[in-house]
Amino acid sequence: MTRFNDWRDQVFDIIYKTDTKAGKAFDVLLILSILLSVGAVMLDSIERINVRHGYWLTGVEWFFTIVFTIEYVTRIWVNPRPFKYIFSFYGLVDLLSIVPTYLALMIPGTNEFLVIRLLRVLRIFRVLRLSTYIHQANFLLSALNASRQKITVFLFFVLTLATIFGAVMYVIEGPDNGFTSIPKSIYWAIVTMTTVGYGDISPHTSIGQAIASVVMIMGYSIIAVPTGIFTAELANTLRGEKALELKCSGCGLRD
């Protein structure tokens, strides 16, 4: 029995950790499988390829679904706290990565859900969580976290501006120029303020173009705000980290 538990522990180390050679190999293999299966799902959605190679791609899909099913079951089996895993974020992603294929087989008309399998890409993050990149990601996240409130204020401000300018343009340009409703005008305002500018809706009247110019210059300028917030916070975090490495004996000065 102990021997069996030993074996289970070893599998746990391979699947969940990266400090052994086998663990690292497993991670590399897993990332490759994820990328290949995601690639297969993508190719399958291209009609030209689907028609010609659909049969072959279905085979690939089933192969990876079975592999991921075995992996999922093993993860539950070797985990000392299986329920915590099942209901964790990554546990649900793992489940959603395999369920749609079975569903599409059993219940006809659920092909639409097959796209859910693309959530597999999120699984890569679990593997990366264990890698050296995690430190950098944490760094960015802590700066983002520090600027969370400021960015919320900013986004709320942007949405209010978009609502007001959208309503103004709805009145000025009107349905004849593509501004068929207030929500659509707000959509236009967001397209313009973020400097995306599809051009599917664009002002045609002179006053509309003048107001659009104001919206554009506004959007172009206020992009400075999130950038400024994040940069200032990041510079702060970065300086804090560096300061810890220095030691100033003469005074208590840190910055």
Added chain:
Amino acid sequence: MTRFNDWRDQVFDIIYKTDTKAGKAFDVLLILSILLSVGAVMLDSIERINVRHGYWLTGVEWFFTIVFTIEYVTRIWVNPRPFKYIFSFYGLVDLLSIVPTYLALMIPGTNEFLVIRLLRVLRIFRVLRLSTYIHQANFLLSALNASRQKITVFLFFVLTLATIFGAVMYVIEGPDNGFTSIPKSIYWAIVTMTTVGYGDISPHTSIGQAIASVVMIMGYSIIAVPTGIFTAELANTLRGEKALELKCSGCGLRD
């Protein structure tokens, strides 16, 4: 009489402040009402929905107009300085939020003004002014204020560039390629410099495309200027705040 004044004070606290439980509940209810009524105005502008559910949406609109009217009257009534409120920014926004509905009923042909009701979104800011986000907003505003002059110089510079490049493109591309007048060419220059790029007007001649490339690279590069200004100011403000927390006994140095 004192009892009545007490009651009025209590209503004042609920409506204007947030430190009581009832005051907080009122704020949440107010934000919900604002969002719902704004949503109704938006949906009403979509023709497909208007045709089918217009009757129902009119009811919703009247319900909220009456609610906001009662609120407006109460605000005036409980305020010790009612005129100061009426002519304040938020007092005018409150009035503009309800007047259009009555106007449209009494004077036919004023339906166009109904869109003014969307100014209701601005009312959310009053509620937020009392929340924890206000500190962050003030922070951003103080950085913006510090960089106000620099950004004015920048905007003036951008508009001058847009005017000159607009005029140049008007001569080079001409009315046949969509550059029908100098104001329209300036509109194009702004669309291009802000990197929005609708594509409703775009250069067709080789020289025009070459100059457009210069305008684009210019716009792409000078976005650095507002960002730089704001970031530097924000970093400064942020550092100032942090520095106050540190105390350097040895010297009077703060930065």
Added chain:
Amino acid sequence: MTRFNDWRDQVFDIIYKTDTKAGKAFDVLLILSILLSVGAVMLDSIERINVRHGYWLTGVEWFFTIVFTIEYVTRIWVNPRPFKYIFSFYGLVDLLSIVPTYLALMIPGTNEFLVIRLLRVLRIFRVLRLSTYIHQANFLLSALNASRQKITVFLFFVLTLATIFGAVMYVIEGPDNGFTSIPKSIYWAIVTMTTVGYGDISPHTSIGQAIASVVMIMGYSIIAVPTGIFTAELANTLRGEKALELKCSGCGLRD
């Protein structure tokens, strides 16, 4: 004779300086005249307005041309070193602001040059040079100057990338998809890298779209470079200015 010189000195102070009341009034009047005359030139280029109000606008144009001519002659006359003024940047701008109107009268077929009058907007800068905004502008210019070399390196790098990616797309997409020549493909690459994205030329093949995605993400990321350069320099200049206000007696430390 001295009295005459006194009078000339007084006119010089009014036109060239801003520290007297009359000097300030003159500046405000000049800016208004410039804006009005520029507005008239712009309106005149709109065909609909030209047809209807052309006669009236020509009158406005002649009025301002004569006013600016008198101003130009006076500037030369009261200046102790007239030739230095005539061949200075602003002297040439002043001349170019009035010459086209006379030219169009005397030599037929020079109407195209009338657009040169828009250079009048540059005259506003002379007036601003004397105002409080000049300090802020100098501040920005000194930061821009400090980052000049770095931005040159960056622009050269961007142009090289645009050339190579333009050539690649020319081969992949080919003339059938709008990439009719290498210069046009380079134009597309610049439109894409600067995130303008008109959509007048866009990739149609799968490989083309994949490479376009790389170009976009590249352009989206490297905008960080000019911003970073300018921000860092500006923060440096800003800090330098603040540091001068602090005095640290204990040590020679400035930063």
Added chain:
Amino acid sequence: MTRFNDWRDQVFDIIYKTDTKAGKAFDVLLILSILLSVGAVMLDSIERINVRHGYWLTGVEWFFTIVFTIEYVTRIWVNPRPFKYIFSFYGLVDLLSIVPTYLALMIPGTNEFLVIRLLRVLRIFRVLRLSTYIHQANFLLSALNASRQKITVFLFFVLTLATIFGAVMYVIEGPDNGFTSIPKSIYWAIVTMTTVGYGDISPHTSIGQAIASVVMIMGYSIIAVPTGIFTAELANTLRGEKALELKCSGCGLRD
């Protein structure tokens, strides 16, 4: 024999170095030749010009190919370690700059490869490597290098977002609105997140436009991340450099 070696050393100094007068002249001549030959390749790709001046441009091309061939052979000949040069990055670029012209002559149907000659622009970098701009470029590269890991994390995050939002839009909008396959939808997501916004594919349904708005605001905000990373690193490097110039006798503090 020594005299011959002396002569070879002198040629080496002229071609590979810039500290002699002849070396600088050679560099200027080389950059001019590169720019002219690149210009010729570009002009040759414009059909209108090709038809009219093709014969003349072929002559120019052959002239520069022969010049560059002589230069390439000389570079090998005077280099004390010829193989190191041949297989270096610039050695391969030099070879690729001349081979396509010969290939197109000898093997018919290889005209497509003629575009490879545009790699000549890369040769300019070798010359610049020896110039004063190299210090600035190194500066930028060291900041980029320091932020390499953070930017990798960021790019991976952006690609994951693009995949998920692309898949969502593929389901919502469907092939009828231009989202014909998942890869194409991902292409749309990248076009939108990077704020390029061609408009060749754009959402038509209300839900699609709502999600697109989220994608745009996300893209508009997260551009702050690479900018912030790079700016913070650059500011750090810049400060480090400045700090070295200051000497603080009282303490070992550097930052």
